[in-house]
Amino acid sequence: MQSHSKKRVSYYYDGDVGNYYYGQGHPMKPQRIRMAHNLLLNYGLYRKMEVFRPRPATFEEMTRYHSDEYINFLKNVCPEKMHEQKVPLNKFNLGEDCPVFDGVYEFCQLSCGGSLAAASRLNRNDSDICINWMGGLHHAKKAEASGFCYSNDIVLAILELLKIHPRVLYIDIDIHHGDGVEEAFYTTDRVMTVSFHKYGEYFPGTGDSKDIGADKGMYYALNFPLRDGIDDDAYEKIFKPVISRVMEHFRPSAVVLQCGADSLTGDRLGCFNLTLKGHGQCVEFLKSFNVPLMLVGGGGYTIRNVSRCWCYETAVAVDEEIPNDLPFNDYFEYFGPDYKLHIMPSNMPNMNTREYLESTMSSLFEYMRNLPFAPSVQMQPLQKEHDVVRFYDKSLVEDHIDPDVRESTSQIDQAVEHVAEFYDEKEPTKRLDEAPVKRTASSPPLEMESAKKTKVLSTEEPNGDQVVLMETETVTRTLIVSEPNNEDLGGDESSDKS
Amino acid sequence: MEEEFSRSSIGDDEEFDENLEDGEDCEATIDEEELLEDGEDYADELKDLEDEGEMTLEDLRRKYGVGDECDNGDYKDAPQTSSETNVQGPSSLPNELSYLDEMANSLSGNEDEDGDYAPPDLWRRQVRVNAELYQAEIPDLLAKDDQANYLTPDEAKALLLWSNPGNEKMTSDQIDEYLRDVVALRIEHEQSFPEKANRNRDDEDALCALLRNDFDVKKAKEAFPFPCVNAPVRSVRSDALAWDENECKLFEKSLEQFGKDFSTIRRHVFPYRHVGEIVEHYYRWKLTIDYKVWRLEHPHSATTSSHLHYDHWQQVTVAARTSENDQKPSEPTPTVTH
Numbered sequence: 001m002q003s004h005s006k007k008r009v010s011y012y013y014d015g016d017v018g019n020y021y022y023g024q025g026h027p028m029k030p031q032r033i034r035m036a037h038n039l040l041l042n043y044g045l046y047r048k049m050e051v052f053r054p055r056p057a058t059f060e061e062m063t064r065y066h067s068d069e070y071i072n073f074l075k076n077v078c079p080e081k082m083h084e085q086k087v088p089l090n091k092f093n094l095g096e097d098c099p100v101f102d103g104v105y106e107f108c109q110l111s112c113g114g115s116l117a118a119a120s121r122l123n124r125n126d127s128d129i130c131i132n133w134m135g136g137l138h139h140a141k142k143a144e145a146s147g148f149c150y151s152n153d154i155v156l157a158i159l160e161l162l163k164i165h166p167r168v169l170y171i172d173i174d175i176h177h178g179d180g181v182e183e184a185f186y187t188t189d190r191v192m193t194v195s196f197h198k199y200g201e202y203f204p205g206t207g208d209s210k211d212i213g214a215d216k217g218m219y220y221a222l223n224f225p226l227r228d229g230i231d232d233d234a235y236e237k238i239f240k241p242v243i244s245r246v247m248e249h250f251r252p253s254a255v256v257l258q259c260g261a262d263s264l265t266g267d268r269l270g271c272f273n274l275t276l277k278g279h280g281q282c283v284e285f286l287k288s289f290n291v292p293l294m295l296v297g298g299g300g301y302t303i304r305n306v307s308r309c310w311c312y313e314t315a316v317a318v319d320e321e322i323p324n325d326l327p328f329n330d331y332f333e334y335f336g337p338d339y340k341l342h343i344m345p346s347n348m349p350n351m352n353t354r355e356y357l358e359s360t361m362s363s364l365f366e367y368m369r370n371l372p373f374a375p376s377v378q379m380q381p382l383q384k385e386h387d388v389v390r391f392y393d394k395s396l397v398e399d400h401i402d403p404d405v406r407e408s409t410s411q412i413d414q415a416v417e418h419v420a421e422f423y424d425e426k427e428p429t430k431r432l433d434e435a436p437v438k439r440t441a442s443s444p445p446l447e448m449e450s451a452k453k454t455k456v457l458s459t460e461e462p463n464g465d466q467v468v469l470m471e472t473e474t475v476t477r478t479l480i481v482s483e484p485n486n487e488d489l490g491g492d493e494s495s496d497k498s
Numbered sequence: 499m500e501e502e503f504s505r506s507s508i509g510d511d512e513e514f515d516e517n518l519e520d521g522e523d524c525e526a527t528i529d530e531e532e533l534l535e536d537g538e539d540y541a542d543e544l545k546d547l548e549d550e551g552e553m554t555l556e557d558l559r560r561k562y563g564v565g566d567e568c569d570n571g572d573y574k575d576a577p578q579t580s581s582e583t584n585v586q587g588p589s590s591l592p593n594e595l596s597y598l599d600e601m602a603n604s605l606s607g608n609e610d611e612d613g614d615y616a617p618p619d620l621w622r623r624q625v626r627v628n629a630e631l632y633q634a635e636i637p638d639l640l641a642k643d644d645q646a647n648y649l650t651p652d653e654a655k656a657l658l659l660w661s662n663p664g665n666e667k668m669t670s671d672q673i674d675e676y677l678r679d680v681v682a683l684r685i686e687h688e689q690s691f692p693e694k695a696n697r698n699r700d701d702e703d704a705l706c707a708l709l710r711n712d713f714d715v716k717k718a719k720e721a722f723p724f725p726c727v728n729a730p731v732r733s734v735r736s737d738a739l740a741w742d743e744n745e746c747k748l749f750e751k752s753l754e755q756f757g758k759d760f761s762t763i764r765r766h767v768f769p770y771r772h773v774g775e776i777v778e779h780y781y782r783w784k785l786t787i788d789y790k791v792w793r794l795e796h797p798h799s800a801t802t803s804s805h806l807h808y809d810h811w812q813q814v815t816v817a818a819r820t821s822e823n824d825q826k827p828s829e830p831t832p833t834v835t836h
Contacts, residue, residue: 019733019774024758046700052656065634102773117656124649163640184634205623214627328694
């Protein structure tokens with residue numbers, strides 16, 4: 001399954017992040033991100049990536065989703081004067097779970113800044129995978145903190161991706177339901193949210209499998225409720241089929257994966273039984289689709305395991321095998337007594353029976369059948385005349401094609417790929433001459449063609465195309481996509497169902 | 499729906515009569531109900547009754563929850579029973595209502611899934627739908643011109659610290675060599691370097707210097723000492739001094755006194771420092787031998803205690819782990835709104 005081409009990986013980290021402290025006894029420790037970063041350095045993974053220190057997000061950027069009033073409050077609130085302003089504190093759900101700590105606004109700026117920078121880099125097609133372990137704070141709501149999350153960097157990042165990408169998929173493997181992101185995009189069909197989480201007497205209490213979205217977003221939210229103790233094998237058996245099916249049906253042009261590490265075994269707040277391998281295989285699996293991918297952090301409260309996990313997943317992203325013996329690092333003692341990278345599952349029972357998992361899975365599949373793209377329409381052959389949505393200026397491309405370049409490395413393959421493209425990774429180089437016209441993920445299915453209005457957009461991507469179009473800088477590519485605020489991205493029939 | 503149930507329950511009342519506390523009230527309610535709903539179409543109801551006629555006794559029992567305990571206190575409205583309010587009106591009939599609830603559940607055909615998460619489910623939350631209050635405003639795809647504009651790299655978005663895609667500029671071995679030289683330089687200049695650390699471990703500052711000198715090793719080394727490119731700058735004062743011995747002692751003392759309430763420690767002990775500096779010092783100190791000594795001297799100090807209201811998370815976790823077959827730990831819901 002794993003693709004052999006190396007990905008261009010960008011990594012976002014700010015050295016300030018570890019200095020924020022939620023409060024005595026609070027399980028959320030930003031220090032874990034510093035620990036993960038230190039592990040990366042000592043494993044020599046840092047040099048395999050492009051590394052950025054993101055600019056802190058601005059007030060304006062954060063209020064693209066959040067309410068002005070809420071962000072204003074975060075900006076101006078002072079921990080020492082907290083008792084003086086009791087009323088607004090409750091209003092924004094600040095207090096116990098989400099204490100007002102010193103620098104809370106700065107902390108939000110860092111996590112959002114990283115995810116926003118990552119999103120715009122993916123938009124420019126300058127990277128295949130962008131990593132921001134400072135992000136992933138999936139519980140934050142529009143005007144409300146929740147579950148240790150104040151600002152929702154994921155929502156902001158997805159909003160940024162939506163400027164270029166017709167459809168974005170969000171996947172959440174944190175043990176807690178990704179309620180903030182689901183809520184933000186509950187009524188849109190341009191973002192599909194899929195969350196795997198513990199459900200039943202557990203925070204945040206949303207994420208029933210029957211919650212599937214509303215209005216236009218009906219069937220664009222999927223929830224896989226789980227019980228205690230799920231292990232690597234069982235997780236793999238649900239994650240891969242569900243995600244494959246989602247990729248087929250929804251065909252996102254970008255994916256955001258929230259890698260909350262509280263689903264690991266032995267988490268201070270979690271109750272699953274995953275190891276790094278089971279958790280990391282989700283990253284590996286998504287990587288294999290060759291769609292622009294953003295990895296963000298999230299929960300994770302046994303910090304030595306969180307840093308192990310995110311370090312390992314960084315290694316998966318850059319396709320490096322790293323030894324199980326941890327290298328010496330600044331926090332070496334935290335990793336005793338074994339000083340190994342990988343962790344062992346516990347002997348806790350898996351309360352998820354096979355029958356339960358299978359029946360839940362089939363009910364999710366059932367929901368997916370309502371998505372506009374029929375399950376049988378998996379991957380379209382390239383040259384279907386009426387299926388055309390995107391073409392290069394054929395003559396120009398042909399004039400400038402150098403056969404040597406054409407046959408060369410995978411990097412060039414990636415460079416010609418539009419960010420919205422991922423179905424044809426097998427022979428991408430051929431495409432230029434043999435299939436100047438082809439289908440993208442944004443095209444409506446055939447039978448619904450007539451019902452669609454389409455809009456022509458042509459875009460120049462100086463960066464993405466530099467490698468291949470060395471002598472053809474004037475080449476423009478044209479992209480036709482369904483108009484975003486059209487009734488539906490290709491399924492008027494099914495969305496009328498409700 | 500519930501109306502029809504009431505009727506059928508009268509029909510074969512001997513089955514569950516014993517569960518009814520007061521038969522008379524029941525009759526009255528139904529009369530009133532019928533008055534309220536005159537002219538309704540009972541066609542479906544008749545069909546249902548017909549279906550019931552073909553059901554086995556077992557099914558009927560299950561359908562009407564006969565034999566189940568009815569917990570008056572735990573009555574909760576299920577989303578399916580939207581019209582039950584008109585039953586509730588005249589007199590309180592908890593038993594009847596519980597039956598109605600179950601009835602509605604079973605009729606909705608979701609009993610498989612419902613069975614797993616039976617009420618009480620106070621922990622449950624609903625997704626809120628209100629474009630103004632909860633949902634994000636979805637941007638349009640950018641038009642051609644805007645896209646071209648957008649796609650020009652925005653340097654201001656993030657500061658590039660390292661880039662060597664595909665080892666284009668330098669092989670990993672060359673980097674190793676350079677990094678080892680830098681370690682030698684650091685030691686020469688009495689900068690600290692952990693003894694046990696790998697000498698060619700990635701060094702952010704050295705790598706950034708290399709990048710900024712266009713991978714010219716000689717030039718990069720000349721730039722030594724390197725600026726700290728990803729050191730904390732906002733959480734600490736730019737002119738913050740290193741912690742002297744006195745301060746370290748003071749810090750240990752204040753930790754005893756205030757616990758890890760760094761905000762308070764700052765207010766009372768280090769008003770001239772940022773909280774971030776204290777946090778940073780704390781984590782650094784935690785790695786030293788001083789910390790171990792301190793821990794031995796203060797085995798029950800604040801750093802070991804699980805504090806106040808955060809307790810409930812652990813309890814829930816523990817409860818979840820120990821209660822093997824029991825899905826409902828006795829603890830109240832962990833993080834519902836406080």
